[in-house]
Amino acid sequence: ILSTCRIGRMMSALNQVPDWPHLNLEHDEAIKEYKRHVEQVKATVPADRLLVFQAAEGWEPLCAFLGVPVPKDIPYPHVNDTAEMQQRMKYITIAGKVMGSLILLVSALFLYLL
Numbered sequence: 001i002l003s004t005c006r007i008g009r010m011m012s013a014l015n016q017v018p019d020w021p022h023l024n025l026e027h028d029e030a031i032k033e034y035k036r037h038v039e040q041v042k043a044t045v046p047a048d049r050l051l052v053f054q055a056a057e058g059w060e061p062l063c064a065f066l067g068v069p070v071p072k073d074i075p076y077p078h079v080n081d082t083a084e085m086q087q088r089m090k091y092i093t094i095a096g097k098v099m100g101s102l103i104l105l106v107s108a109l110f111l112y113l114l
Contacts, residue, residue, distance in 0.1 A: 051065040
């Protein structure tokens with residue numbers, strides 16, 4: 001189960017999706033809705049067919065659940081961790097500012113040349 005902070009970020013992202021059924025939920029309401037959904041899944045799916053898993057737990061619980069051996073020479077992937085996402089957001093922010101500046105510059109140049 002995701003941490004409260006991650007739940008909030010996830011729900012914020014989902015609130016941007018037009019067809020999301022719980023559009024415009026406030027942060028606390030979104031977390032409650034997510035937790036309600038998790039409990040509904042737990043109540044519906046048989047325990048032997050459901051893995052409640054955090055990626056930070058690594059290979060062991062996932063492999064045990066799937067009945068496969070833990071990979072010996074393959075590290076568990078850590079894609080989209082907090083540091084990586086923060087770095088991406090930094091680049092996106094910078095790129096947005098650069099693009100905005102370029103648009104203003106081109107617009108000013110166009111007006112000047114008129």
